[in-house]
Amino acid sequence: MILLDFGYERAATLQQAAAWLARLGDGAHVLAGGTDLLPSLRAELVSPGVLVGLSGIEPEPPRLTADGSIRIDALTRLSSLAHAGLVREKLPMLADSALAVGSNQIREMATLGGNLCQETRCLYLNQRHDYQFAAPCFKRGGDCCHPFPRNDRQTCWSVHMSDIAPALIALGAELEILGGAGMRRIGAAELYTGSGLQPLSLGRAELVRAVIVPPPPPRSGWGFHKSTVRGGLEFGMAVIAVSLQLAEDGASCCGARIAVGAVRERPLRLESAERALVGARLDDERLARVAPDAAKALNPLPHHGFTRRHLLDNVAVYLRRALAQAAERARTGRA
Amino acid sequence: MSELSYVGKSFRRKDGPDKVTGKAMYAQDVKLANTLIGRILRSPHPHARIVRIDTARARALPGVKAVITVEDTKGIKHGFVETPRYPPDQEVLARGKVVHVGEEIAAVAAVDQLTAQRALELIEIEYQPLPAVFEPEEAMQPGAPEIHRSHPKYEGPHANIGGNTETAWGDVEKGFAESDYVREDRFECQLRTHGYLEPQATLAHWENDKLNVWTSSMGSFVKRAKLAKTLDLPYSSVRIHKTYVGGTFGGKIDLYSHEYCAARLSMITGRPVQVVASREEIFSAYRHAQPLILEIKTGVKKDGTLVAQRIRAINNAGAYRGSGVVVIFLAWGFTMIPYRIPNLKYEGLSVYTNHTVRAPQRGHGAPKVRLAIESQLDMIAEALGIDPIAIRLRNARGPGERLPNGDDTHNCGLSDCIRLAAERSGFLDKFGRDRKSPPSGTIRRGIGIGVSAYMGGTLIYPNGSGVIVKMNDDGSAVVLTGAIDIGQGSETVISQIVAEELSIGMDDVRIISSDTDTTPQDIGAWISGMTYVTGNAARQAASNARDKLLQVAAEKMGVTVDQLVLKDKIVCHRLDPERRMTYREVIAHSVATRRGDTVIGEGYWRTMRDEANHPSLATTKGRWTENYAFSTQVAEVEVDIETGEARLVKALTVHDCGFPINPALVKGQIDGQISMALGHAFMEEVITKDGYTLNPNWLDYRMPTIHNMAISEDVDVITEQYRVGQPYRSKEVGEGLVSGILAAIANAVYDATGVRLHSTPFTAEKILGGLKRLQYQAKTARQAKTEPVRA
Known part of the structure; x- marks a missing residue:
């Protein structure tokens, strides 16, 4: 109620x-x-x-801008985003990430901006407290952390579970922020502070107005995976998004962007793994080495009943598979 | 009459159109003028003394019409079991002490939701927290926090024992001594819940000294008995009305506090009171199923013949007795039915913990017991070098066997079920394939088998069902039955039986059901007996009306009854069909010549006719039923050996349900149980910490979606027949089939990976952990081979 x-x-x-x-x-x-x-x-x-309420504002349809970027209104419903021809054609990873959210009914209502600005989650935080754990936690203005009783740092170790944010980060997207002082533009990753208490960097009266995604470079490919238990109607235990670009030789990597969501207070970019890939040949052996190291570097928070150990194992496998898929797409030029 | 026109056919459900068009009225949809909103105040502590309750400020809030605590009740206790050994143990609102998070302490009735919520916040309660205990094996230790005293008749050393069951058959120690191979294992299960989509909801209205109640339930007459008792009213003052029910799966039997509160608040205010539980309340304060710990020791001969089995079941029974003492009794049954084991010993302990109270859940313990026994049986077979089919066929019970409780297996079809299941699934061709020669890639496929058996219609209040069939002037019929259609299709099945017996159309049968004032008493939809017990009552009632029609027609036509046949609302001469009377004419003649007899048929039925004994929960003595259904199920799974993720790909159910009155409904029951079992196997768990529920919602309590559902095939082994005018035997099919398939999934995961899991759910983490252990073992074994033995 x-x-x-x-x-x-x-x-x-x-x-x-x-x-x-x-x-x-x-x-x-x-x-x-x-x-x-x-x-x-x-x-x-x-x-x-x-x-x-923003329901009276009609979102602009996604469009190509003069520099080849794609501009998507933050009020775009996720079902529209997932099925928009322009997005499907140019940014299939973004369309897939939108399709990974919730269920059809949820995607019909949920907006792109809302997905990026969603509340962080833990098994204690997002439920009524009238008789369950009556004591409020740090994020609810209290003085404890239920999932991590030894957390005495006045902080909140809840996770940000957007499926779309990792894809946008991997695609190098920027956000248009509207506020009292006019417009500003930030990288998608900069929307997040890394604090569970205040996960968003938005000022009090600021709103995400649009998402601008640069066109994927030539010889690039993508990989996206949302790890779940039942494959739908749930948040991810980990969300992995990868963009790779091949050099002109068609074998070595000249650009990599890797983002993982749902394992920390914000979606994380795995820069050390990116560095380990750039300049290297993308063969199975290298991917098999990079992925587990990258997973470890994530330092995932155990969340929603998943242990740290299992999150590491899961991310290591699916990151390797996502990288391999991205490399394959980059090589073959198939979406 | 040899050919059946209605029975044995897959007629469309009677309730289908109402449900798919949204016209069906559920308890929450019933609206009465001036209805107040009732809300319940719940305990925030798993275990605490209540020092003081002050409701004055809540009562003073404008819009609040009544506030009740236990002081406003008659203090009459209730319980799932109410026997001399296990008397009622639970007050309708907490008195002096709370024993689980979410326990009901007070209730308010107010003019709207917001006021009711504010009123709850204004109730002041002073608690003195007490140490709490959540794991049964900790709660059993002497010196553990005492939730309630151990049962006075329990003589063992343990604390917090709500009840115990002990029984034996043969001499188990002698059996172990005579065995060639003995092994011991331990299995555990997670806390699961029913997952009914319609929330618990009750509307109560006290008017003219009569309490009218609309409540989401699975047995109207049980609800009436318990409400009347706790309110200290005669049964005739309480009327439970019919509503549609949106799923129960065991979770809506027994009395719930909110039902009492709605009634009491209405009696105080004179206005209707509606209480609807939120989904969070259902998950965090209502009743779940019972997680069992099973210790099992089994002895066999070299050829796989079972010689002895000893089982100890420990039930995490929650904070009151609930159905905790029933599940430990039933667990014995699920042990002894399917296989011939000459020496058995069973001990069950129901242990109080500071969890919410427990309810039956579809299968009531069977899935857990069969998982343990069938998993271990596969381990034994492997150790002996026997295949899983052969060991089951060797031990399967046959027809006419006497069970330890004195019951008879009658036309048991288990061996046929096992053989057919093996044949249809190509079991022996597939079994072990991926372990012997692993395919490339990361996906491994496995196949597994599980056997189960379940009893139908066991005696418990109200024990019997009555049905009345009233003929209308035009030859159509109205059926009065207390049966409650909770989605299983009882109204459709009863209509088919009445149509068959009376030779009238399905649309000529109208059902008035589950209304305690207008329909006869009924056993309810919770002991797997409705098609058998209420169905036979309906058959008898229709048959009774048919006999009257025949007698009247015979008299008028000047022939004997055996010269007549019934067809499509016409009585005609067997040899001269032109000599005929329509039912309309027959009924008019009956009214005219039999002092107004409008032709009313009566029927009633009870399992085991007039057998006096109820089985004893403590000793298991006494007969249970004449109806045992047997089944064999096969699961095929796929496991990704890199991630540990597993899924059920295909399920095969071969079952002996007696005679299927409506095959499509049987199929629906099977598919529903496959889905529940795969939820149990891979996904569902109520996660708790310190008695608080961490996932009280559909998002984090993961029930399978339609996309998780596997291909489900089934085969009926038909062991009984239906003949018009004769009693028939149908067997259980609504809850026994969660079990074999759960065990089959466990065995299939092993077949795919070599990982034997001893606890559900089979998460990716557990499977992956098992695979890593196997890799490690293989590596150390290789090293041991290559390294010289140290001196």
């Missing part, structure tokens, strides 16, 4: 929404698709004074 004791304003434009947010202060929350916010309201993880 959601306790409906808050106000509601329906914004006609994103600028109007930003202005309201600036005026209303911390008590205001943005409601786009609602698939992340409504469960948080139900769990009383957020208790807004006012919800600023």
